[in-house]
Amino acid sequence: MLKGKMKALLKHRRGFGAELSMVDIPQINDDEVLIKVKATSICGTDVHIYTWDEWSQARVNPPYVFGHEFCGEVVEIGSKVSSVKVGDFVSAETHLVCENCPQCLTGQYHICKNTRIIGVDTQGCFAEYVALPAKNLWKNPSNMPFDVASIQEPMGNAVHTVLAGDILGKTVAVIGCGPIGIMAAGIAKAAGAAQVIAFDLNDYRLNLAKQMGATAIVNSGNQDPLTVVRKLTGGSGVDVVCEMSGHPAAINQGFKMVTNGGRVSILSLPVKPVEINITDDIVFKGITVQGITGRLMFKTWQQVSSLLASGQVDVTPLITHHLPIEEFEKGFELMIKGQCGKVVLQP
Incomplete structure (x- = not known):
């Protein structure tokens, strides 16, 4: 030894x-x-x-x-x-x-x-x-x-979050462009998303999200995210929200921008309890809310390896x-x- x-x-x-x-x-x-x-x-x-x-x-x-x-x-x-x-x-x-x-x-x-x-x-x-x-x-x-x-391990978090439901042809919002959110933008685009809208307060990281595949980037400090989403989706809202920010205001915006019957997948870890309008933003909209932790062992690793080997995600x-x-x-x-x-x- x-x-x-x-x-x-x-x-x-x-x-x-x-x-x-x-x-x-x-x-x-x-x-x-x-x-x-x-x-x-x-x-x-x-x-x-x-x-x-x-x-x-x-x-x-x-x-x-x-x-x-x-x-x-x-x-x-x-x-x-x-x-x-x-x-x-x-x-x-x-x-x-x-x-x-x-x-x-x-x-x-x-x-x-x-x-x-x-x-x-x-x-x-x-x-x-x-x-x-x-x-x-x-x-x-x-x-x-x-x-x-x-x-690859954090990329697995992004893959698990994005691919926890149907993506092909969907409009996807990635809220929070830390490294995992940036990867999520590229994965959503590779998986066939029609639009990938990235939200953050940091222009440096928003630009990285754009390089990775985001079709639109939004600085939430300069633009109202809900107004931008209404414009980009013809008033319908996004089909999928990948919540990566952990910020109470951003989380609430995510629930308000998702369309009826859509999906909100939450990887972020808010440090304190978050107040959400369950009646209007979850129940009446009939949405699916998912808590995402880790990676599917080892299905997600296989997906990560394949996406990298194929060059679909750089x-x-x-x-x-x-x-x-x-x-x-x-x-x-x-x-x-x-x-x-x-x-x-x-x-």
């Missing part, structure tokens, strides 16, 4: 920030593998942990290695592992599931009642090495660029910054200010 020290980015204390430290290389169990990390990307969840907001204060327990989006090379396998071999190029499904709860027993692993998340509830991948169960690994094509391979415009892990503070500052797409760190 590989022993010694490695560089790792720690959520070192209960408070703002993180710290680059030398820690022990993790040791693997019989059903695990050790992966040498080639690239890792910063997620919105990591920003929550870094800034130490209310959610992270209630969820995570420093000190520990955080981070969960990555790709790497398998360098060790446990004695019971047969699904991967040393040298395989992999990424990972980040939800560790129990396989015993009612949801898991009926094949709904993505909503396992006992889910633990890599880098949130366990040691993560902002490090030179990470140890994970072999069953959570996804084999990548050997020629896939490291940066693209590292963002994520390269979204990957705006590559930094050595030593410059993590710059990466997090870019994410906090919204002046980036995906930031890839290289350990």
